[in-house]
Amino acid sequence: MDTALHRVWTAARGRARLGLGLLALLALVPVAWSVPGSPASAQARPRAPWVIGVSNNLVGNGWREEMICSVKAEAAAHRALVRRVLVSDINGGAAEQIAGIRTLISSGVNALIIDPPDATSLNGVIQEATQRGIVVVIVDQFVSSDLPYQAANDQVAYGRLGMAWLAKQLHGQGNVVLLQGIAGAPADTDRYNGIQEALKAYPGIHIIAKPYTGWQWAPGGKEMLDLLNAHHDIAGVWTSGIDYTAVNAFTTAHRAFVPIVGADNNEFVHQLITMRSKGLVGAAVTNPATIGGVGADIALRVLQGQTAPKKTLLTPEVWDNVHDLAALQAHYLPTQAATYSVDWSVAGYTHYTQQQLFACKGL
Numbered sequence: 001m002d003t004a005l006h007r008v009w010t011a012a013r014g015r016a017r018l019g020l021g022l023l024a025l026l027a028l029v030p031v032a033w034s035v036p037g038s039p040a041s042a043q044a045r046p047r048a049p050w051v052i053g054v055s056n057n058l059v060g061n062g063w064r065e066e067m068i069c070s071v072k073a074e075a076a077a078h079r080a081l082v083r084r085v086l087v088s089d090i091n092g093g094a095a096e097q098i099a100g101i102r103t104l105i106s107s108g109v110n111a112l113i114i115d116p117p118d119a120t121s122l123n124g125v126i127q128e129a130t131q132r133g134i135v136v137v138i139v140d141q142f143v144s145s146d147l148p149y150q151a152a153n154d155q156v157a158y159g160r161l162g163m164a165w166l167a168k169q170l171h172g173q174g175n176v177v178l179l180q181g182i183a184g185a186p187a188d189t190d191r192y193n194g195i196q197e198a199l200k201a202y203p204g205i206h207i208i209a210k211p212y213t214g215w216q217w218a219p220g221g222k223e224m225l226d227l228l229n230a231h232h233d234i235a236g237v238w239t240s241g242i243d244y245t246a247v248n249a250f251t252t253a254h255r256a257f258v259p260i261v262g263a264d265n266n267e268f269v270h271q272l273i274t275m276r277s278k279g280l281v282g283a284a285v286t287n288p289a290t291i292g293g294v295g296a297d298i299a300l301r302v303l304q305g306q307t308a309p310k311k312t313l314l315t316p317e318v319w320d321n322v323h324d325l326a327a328l329q330a331h332y333l334p335t336q337a338a339t340y341s342v343d344w345s346v347a348g349y350t351h352y353t354q355q356q357l358f359a360c361k362g363l
Contacts, residue, residue: 046110049083050303052296053109055101057117059091061215062339063241063265063289064115067140069360070293071113073352074300076363081300085362094121101125111135111299113292119144119186135302139295141186142311149302151294151312153287155187158316159194162261162285165318166236167202169259169281174235177227178210179220181240188212191240208234213242217339221245228253237261241287243268244338247280263287264319267338269328272321283320284328289341290357293350314346 054071058064068087075082086107088100094117102125104112112129116122116138123145129136136148141155166176178195181188199205209227213220220242227234228249236259239246243262250257257275260282262268272282294312301308319327331342336358344357 048081048303050081050110051084051086051108052082052299053101053104053107053112054085054087054292055097055104055112055114056087056089057092057097057115058215059089062337063215063341066289066341067115067292069357070290070350070352071296072360072362073356074293074296074350076356076361077352078300079363081304082363087362093117098122098125101129105129105132105134109134110303111137113137113139113295113299114148115140116143116186118184135299137295137299139291141190143186146310149298149308149310151291151298152187152314153291154313154315155190156194156197158285158287159191160198161194161316161318162283163195163198163238164201165283165320166238166259166261167198167205170205170236172202173204175206175208175231175233176236176238177231177234178207179223179237179239179242179246180210180212181215183212188240195238213240215240215242217242217245221249224249225253228255234258239263241265244271247271247275257281261285264331264341264343265338266333266336266340266342269332269342273325273328273332276321276325281320281322283318286317286319286343287341288314288343288346290344290346290350293352294346297349297351
């Protein structure tokens with residue numbers, strides 16, 4: 001071969017080998033960029049301590065207040081991991097909540113704990129957050145987006161278990177009223193679906209009224225009083241957690257108690273314990289407000305690079321004052337407000353002390 005031609009051929013072969021070598025080397029390097037529309041990689045996240053943001057859209061509701069406190073308490077139990085908890089606490093619709101979430105994003109949060117108003121309206125801002133590498137955890141009620149982590153009480157089971165208990169107390173016969181929550185709220189819809197599941201086995205149970213309370217205590221009590229004045233054939237009451245004011249309505253109306261289903265709210269639990277001798281028969285279905293702490297635990301796991309299921313469902317329990325009086329007595333919290341959720345910790349998820357939860361102090 002001509003010497004000059006040999007030199008050209010040798011150089012070309014060397015460049016080809018170098019190119020193949022670089023390709024092989026690149027194949028061993030992990031991809032560190034984010035695909036548009038997907039969360040940024042864990043490698044892009046800053047190291048601890050992190051900032052957690054909380055978005056709530058229902059002010060003045062004791063359950064939601066405890067939900068926020070449980071996030072703060074879980075953060076306090078992990079002081080080495082959390083620098084600060086920021087709260088967007090607004091009483092408004094989806095637009096106001098979206099604005100609050102965007103403010104939290106701009107504030108540099110690393111994780112967001114969100115209690116949504118419905119299944120779809122926050123999906124866009126959830127995507128904005130995940131594209132920035134923020135860990136988003138939806139709590140209390142699920143959204144339709146598959147981007148965030150989600151944790152909630154099994155609300156279908158809440159409705160089904162409570163209504164099944166009520167139907168059994170009525171021996172499968174009678175007119176019942178429902179005090180529902182907020183129309184369109186995922187938790188409220190799920191609970192109603194659970195009620196319908198339970199009633200398939202009890203065709204003799206008839207729903208004669210189902211007003212919405214807005215999950216507000218005074219309006220819920222007023223709705224119950226109006227129902228008692230309008231109907232004299234109410235055999236049972238199922239409530240979506242607005243319970244102790246419903247009991248008070250019976251006293252105000254001077255009506256004999258009928259079986260009542262409520263949630264694990266402190267005053268309702270107290271009523272079930274102390275008013276059994278006055279004829280009050282009822283059941284509290286657990287719906288821990290401390291689902292916020294569960295969400296914080298999931299967020300911290302993910303921020304640390306651990307795996308967590310995309311959806312976490314808590315299984316509700318039924319405590320009645322017929323068979324489970326001891327459970328009610330064990331959970332009653334005499335130092336806490338009437339609306340406090342007495343199921344104050346969630347095994348396997350929350351790590352704070354009762355004192356940390358009650359203090360409700362941020363970092």
